[in-house]
Amino acid sequence: MSHDLDPPPDLDALLQQTWRELVRGVPDERHGFHWPVVATVDERGAPQARVCVLRSVSEGGGQLTFQTDRRSPKVRELRAEPRLSLTFHDRRRRLQLRVCGAAEVHLEGPVFDAGWSRCGLGGRRSYLGEHEPSSRSDDWSPNLPPHLVGSAPTRDESEVGRARFAVVEVAIHSMDLLVLARSGHRRVRYTRREAGGWGAEWLQP
Numbered sequence: 001m002s003h004d005l006d007p008p009p010d011l012d013a014l015l016q017q018t019w020r021e022l023v024r025g026v027p028d029e030r031h032g033f034h035w036p037v038v039a040t041v042d043e044r045g046a047p048q049a050r051v052c053v054l055r056s057v058s059e060g061g062g063q064l065t066f067q068t069d070r071r072s073p074k075v076r077e078l079r080a081e082p083r084l085s086l087t088f089h090d091r092r093r094r095l096q097l098r099v100c101g102a103a104e105v106h107l108e109g110p111v112f113d114a115g116w117s118r119c120g121l122g123g124r125r126s127y128l129g130e131h132e133p134s135s136r137s138d139d140w141s142p143n144l145p146p147h148l149v150g151s152a153p154t155r156d157e158s159e160v161g162r163a164r165f166a167v168v169e170v171a172i173h174s175m176d177l178l179v180l181a182r183s184g185h186r187r188v189r190y191t192r193r194e195a196g197g198w199g200a201e202w203l204q205p
């Protein structure tokens with residue numbers, strides 16, 4: 001993404017570039033957008049934020065997904081309050097993107113199936129622990145069957161994880177992009193219109 005902001009970039013072109021960076025962030029672990037911080041609200045109304053890997057982006061649908069353990073607190077939180085925000089930071093490109101939207105938790109169906117088939121054996125291992133994530137533990141435990149500590153499951157073994165897996169699909173309502181530049185920072189907010197497409201406005205950084 002270009003930081004040459006003088007003359008000001010075209011708002012539509014900047015939106016396209018933002019989507020392009022999100023799409024790049026899916027496969028590229030070195031791209032900061034691969035590692036958003038996902039913020040939810042818990043049962044007591046307190047904020048909860050954690051890193052989750054960006055798994056897919058649909059520019060046309062205005063959606064993105066991440067995956068998680070369906071037994072995790074974040075899934076409970078999102079069922080009670082689907083509104084969430086994701087903060088992306090790419091240090092190299094000097095970009096911060098704050099996404100607000102509403103989550104749908106998929107436990108079956110095409111979005112779930114696509115997520116599970118995308119998930120490699122190393123990723124599937126995360127869903128093979130018998131204990132609920134975030135539950136109290138008696139020791140320094142990785143919550144894995146002992147033979148899988150330090151090794152990946154076979155494809156057959158990994159299928160146990162399917163019943164614990166979830167794909168969280170986020171319908172994006174707004175995106176707030178902050179572009180850091182030596183000449184001065186710039187900021188723009190895109191808001192999804194009911195009729196489709198995106199409204200755009202410059203913000204003071």
Ligand SMILES: Cc1cc2nc3c(=O)[nH]c(=O)nc-3n(C[C@H](O)[C@H](O)[C@H](O)COP(=O)(O)O)c2cc1C
Pocket residue numbers: 035048050051052053054066067068069072073074075133134
């Ligand atoms: C680099 C990194 C990537 C992570 N990716 C995910 C992820 O994709 N999905 C997930 O559920 N947790 C992921 N985690 C773990 C979460 O940050 C969090 O600790 C865990 O999901 C428990 O969150 P919860 O108790 O709020 O549900 C990741 C953690 C790190 C440090």
